[in-house]
Amino acid sequence: MTQHVVTQTPQFFLTAPSPCPYIQGQFERKVFTHLVGDRAPGMNDLLTQGGFRRSQNIAYRPACESCRACVSVRIVTDEFAETRNMRRVQHRNSDLIGTMFDAQPSTEQYSLFRTYLDARHRRGGMSDMSVLDYAMMVEDTHVDTKVIEYRRRGPDSFITGRGEGELIAVALTDKMGDGLSMVYSYFDPEMEDRSLGTFMILDHVARAKAMGLPYVYLGYWVNGSPKMNYKVRFQPQEHLTARGWERFPIED
Incomplete structure (x- = not known):
């Protein structure tokens, strides 16, 4: 008798290109997966740390072919200083x-x-x-x-x-x-x-400080998009790069 094994490994999907809402003339694509079941909280943590965002039971991140303008941003709460x-x-x-x-x-x-x-x-x-x-x-x-x-x-x-x-x-x-x-x-x-x-x-x-949590995740900052500029005012903060999370401004 053939046995069907149910895997708990998430499946990822890619959207079709659509006009970018942030940069005129660009097209965006997203990679996404479903966040369901008992493993959803842990998976959401891992994916958010890897640059994903959540919308309902979907975790997604940009997967644009010719643009890397969207950058994940998080505030370092313990060191945060108000202006x-x-x-x-x-x-x-x-x-x-x-x-x-x-x-x-x-x-x-x-x-x-x-x-x-x-x-x-x-x-x-x-x-x-x-x-x-x-x-x-x-x-x-x-x-x-x-x-x-x-x-x-x-x-x-x-x-x-x-x-x-x-x-x-x-x-x-x-x-x-x-x-x-x-x-x-x-x-x-x-x-x-x-x-x-x-x-x-x-x-x-x-609230994050009071809970003993080191970060506040702000989603994506888009360099060149005026309506996203406010996000870089909350310092110190880290941006997700190809080398992992790094302080912004990034020092060479």
């Missing part, structure tokens, strides 16, 4: 508090998410996401994924540890063995003067 501008951002948002929950979507989250997309990414690849699509983005995970909701501090926040009132910003975050990986974040676009994107990264650095 004067970052301290101002912290002060500006001192009335906010983030509360971490298990990854569960809500209508309030989706409403803010929809407002954010319509204001900031109307023509982006996520612009037509429905409430069901959003729920899948949050819930479809086999790893330790958290949602952090940011609200204003209230009279009881020092007791409950939670903010109160309207939802101002949200971060979808994976907790890994060596760090926090920021999967996606969004905020109230009418509060642009608060620099909420910067504030959420600073909050993740503080």
